[in-house]
Amino acid sequence: xxxxxxxxxxxxGQGWATVFAQAGFDVVMYDISPEAAEHALSAMEKRVAxxxxxxxxxxxxxxxxxxxxxxxxxxxxxxxxxxxxQESGPERIEIKREITERLDALAAPDVPIGSSTSGISxxxxxxxxxxxxxxxxxxxxxxxxxxxxxEIVPTPWTDDNIMSTTKNLMQTCGRETIVLSKEIDxxxxxxxxxxxxxxxxKLVGSGIVSGADLDKAICDGLGLRWSFMGPMQTIHLNAPxxxxxxxxxxxxxxxxFGLGSYDEVDWKEVVESALKVQLETLIPVADIPTKxxxxxxxxxxxxxxxxxxxxxxxxxPNTPPE
Amino acid sequence: xxxxxxxxxxxxGQGWATVFAQAGFDVVMYDISPEAAEHALSAMEKRVAxxxxxxxxxxxxxxxxxxxxxxxxxxxxxxxxxxxxQESGPERIEIKREITERLDALAAPDVPIGSSTSGISxxxxxxxxxxxxxxxxxxxxxxxxxxxxxEIVPTPWTDDNIMSTTKNLMQTCGRETIVLSKEIDxxxxxxxxxxxxxxxxKLVGSGIVSGADLDKAICDGLGLRWSFMGPMQTIHLNAPxxxxxxxxxxxxxxxxFGLGSYDEVDWKEVVESALKVQLETLIPVADIPTKxxxxxxxxxxxxxxxxxxxxxxxxxPNTPPE
Numbered sequence: 001x002x003x004x005x006x007x008x009x010x011x012x013g014q015g016w017a018t019v020f021a022q023a024g025f026d027v028v029m030y031d032i033s034p035e036a037a038e039h040a041l042s043a044m045e046k047r048v049a050x051x052x053x054x055x056x057x058x059x060x061x062x063x064x065x066x067x068x069x070x071x072x073x074x075x076x077x078x079x080x081x082x083x084x085x086q087e088s089g090p091e092r093i094e095i096k097r098e099i100t101e102r103l104d105a106l107a108a109p110d111v112p113i114g115s116s117t118s119g120i121s122x123x124x125x126x127x128x129x130x131x132x133x134x135x136x137x138x139x140x141x142x143x144x145x146x147x148x149x150x151e152i153v154p155t156p157w158t159d160d161n162i163m164s165t166t167k168n169l170m171q172t173c174g175r176e177t178i179v180l181s182k183e184i185d186x187x188x189x190x191x192x193x194x195x196x197x198x199x200x201x202k203l204v205g206s207g208i209v210s211g212a213d214l215d216k217a218i219c220d221g222l223g224l225r226w227s228f229m230g231p232m233q234t235i236h237l238n239a240p241x242x243x244x245x246x247x248x249x250x251x252x253x254x255x256x257f258g259l260g261s262y263d264e265v266d267w268k269e270v271v272e273s274a275l276k277v278q279l280e281t282l283i284p285v286a287d288i289p290t291k292x293x294x295x296x297x298x299x300x301x302x303x304x305x306x307x308x309x310x311x312x313x314x315x316x317p318n319t320p321p322e
Numbered sequence: 323x324x325x326x327x328x329x330x331x332x333x334x335g336q337g338w339a340t341v342f343a344q345a346g347f348d349v350v351m352y353d354i355s356p357e358a359a360e361h362a363l364s365a366m367e368k369r370v371a372x373x374x375x376x377x378x379x380x381x382x383x384x385x386x387x388x389x390x391x392x393x394x395x396x397x398x399x400x401x402x403x404x405x406x407x408q409e410s411g412p413e414r415i416e417i418k419r420e421i422t423e424r425l426d427a428l429a430a431p432d433v434p435i436g437s438s439t440s441g442i443s444x445x446x447x448x449x450x451x452x453x454x455x456x457x458x459x460x461x462x463x464x465x466x467x468x469x470x471x472x473e474i475v476p477t478p479w480t481d482d483n484i485m486s487t488t489k490n491l492m493q494t495c496g497r498e499t500i501v502l503s504k505e506i507d508x509x510x511x512x513x514x515x516x517x518x519x520x521x522x523x524k525l526v527g528s529g530i531v532s533g534a535d536l537d538k539a540i541c542d543g544l545g546l547r548w549s550f551m552g553p554m555q556t557i558h559l560n561a562p563x564x565x566x567x568x569x570x571x572x573x574x575x576x577x578x579f580g581l582g583s584y585d586e587v588d589w590k591e592v593v594e595s596a597l598k599v600q601l602e603t604l605i606p607v608a609d610i611p612t613k614x615x616x617x618x619x620x621x622x623x624x625x626x627x628x629x630x631x632x633x634x635x636x637x638x639p640n641t642p643p644e
């Protein structure tokens with residue numbers, strides 16, 4: 001059996017433990033507070049039961065998944081024989097440094113030490129750690145057991161092997177990996193969210209639209225497609241000849257909105273230097289009509305799903321939410 | 323029976339005709355090219371059949387919906403007795419001005435003339451039109467019959483009555499209305515999309531992440547929640563005491579990303595002046611735990627939907643997509 005240690009048993013640590021156990025790993029859970037660890041273990045029964053209720057775990061697998069979880073009170077014991085360590089401690093640099101130093105001292109060489117941090121680049125706490133080559137950020141989106149996307153971010157010292165081992169492990173666990181080539185504040189997910197929020201705050205703050213109406217632009221608009229197709233593929237499919245033509249047609253329009261620091265980046269240059277090849281490798285221009293039809297079918301299936309959800313919600317028993 | 327005219331029979335006009343006919347309106351379709359109009363009518367049979375296939379129209383309603391569609395070759399005839407006009411002509415100011423002038427001259431007084439334009443504020447073509455008080459933008463997201471969100475944008479001269487009549491009509495047609503208080507380039511939807519794309523182009527252009535991986539940040543990450551909950555409600559639920567606390571906790575982090583023109587807008591001020599009251603009216607702080615649980619259930623239901631879609635796609639007959 002292959003073993004993974006999750007260090008820190010808060011909501012994020014619990015989510016990770018679910019992910020690893022679901023993928024068939026033995027999971028050793030450690031928290032500096034033994035009570036927190038014990039509490040986590042019982043909270044996870046509820047979590048697994050929820051996943052069973054939504055057909056995301058089969059009922060016959062549930063007992064085995066829960067059996068793979070162990071709580072230990074000694075860090076030494078937690079790290080024995082593990083192939084990977086996921087640290088989900090508090091978001092403070094000094095604490096991250098202290099925990100990571102201990103993990104590095106106790107774990108076998110070349111076991112990756114991934115941190116769940118959403119806001120601290122690993123280089124800020126691991127520079128002076130002996131095994132800094134095996135430290136990196138492996139950032140989930142909350143709740144980790146429900147959202148598949150995971151950001152993998154190297155420090156300047158992270159080994160390529162550590163990066164690829166971690167990426168493979170995450171993919172084995174059904175995670176959708178977003179690999180960054182280097183550190184940047186906020187990584188990718190929170191930068192994208194921040195850019196959208198920044199414009200949202202501007203529009204609401206200037207009184208042009210209410211927060212409630214702005215939300216509809218996403219949850220009844222752009223967010224429908226975005227739940228199964230990212231923004232880059234979306235624009236690639238929104239012009240008959242793909243992303244290059246899209247930017248030719250609409251690039252000036254977007255620039256004229258005066259959004260953020262638009263002038264800092266030339267969309268056309270990005271298309272030519274990288275994006276065109278990347279997107280056409282995924283979706284050749286000749287396949288665009290097929291993919292457009294697929295997109296519209298997925299959209300209709302999503303609308304059917306949302307309509308059924310709503311009618312079940314309306315017609316369901318009037319019990320208070322859990 | 324109540325009648326609506328759709329002017330211009332391209333994809334957008336066809337989408338609108340579907341929306342109006344589905345809501346029970348008689349729809350008169352006009353295009354300057356009679357061939358285009360005839361083509362549209364037959365294309366719509368396919369469109370309605372697709373909606374039936376996905377349970378979005380009941381099979382017994384389909385014939386009546388198609389029967390409500392008429393193509394006419396005279397604009398005078400098209401406008402006779404209509405309660406609303408949706409113009410979906412080419413995206414050029416001179417053409418918009420010419421069409422709108424004719425529509426205004428022929429239609430009964432106080433019938434709203436909504437334009438589907440995604441990029442042209444109506445004031446740029448209707449200032450000198452007699453009935454400019456009834457001109458406005460009613461901007462759908464493509465395809466209009468699948469995406470519920472619609473932006474309603476007044477010119478400086480649009481009557482309040484025209485705004486409210488149009489909003490009510492759109493809601494009758496099952497549209498989710500985003501009402502702007504005044505014109506702004508790109509309205510709301512495309513500004514939000516543009517802000518996210520701007521950051522995306524920056525990240526891909528600097529080589530930090532590939533376009534394919536960036537897409538996962540949305541379609542396997544943020545976009546999952548956004549398909550049923552907008553970005554403002556999302557952050558309201560991401561702190562125990564709501565949006566005010568969220569901005570206290572994370573506002574500085576986002577500011578430090580140096581996104582766009584962050585310094586131009588003070589998130590805290592927007593929260594205090596408008597957003598806090600707006601969001602707490604929708605979701606009082608006391609309801610946040612309940613709403614968080616509901617969010618996680620919706621997320622699990624969405625994941626189940628996506629998993630089923632994928633397994634149906636894999637196990638389905640190997641026919642080429644339509």
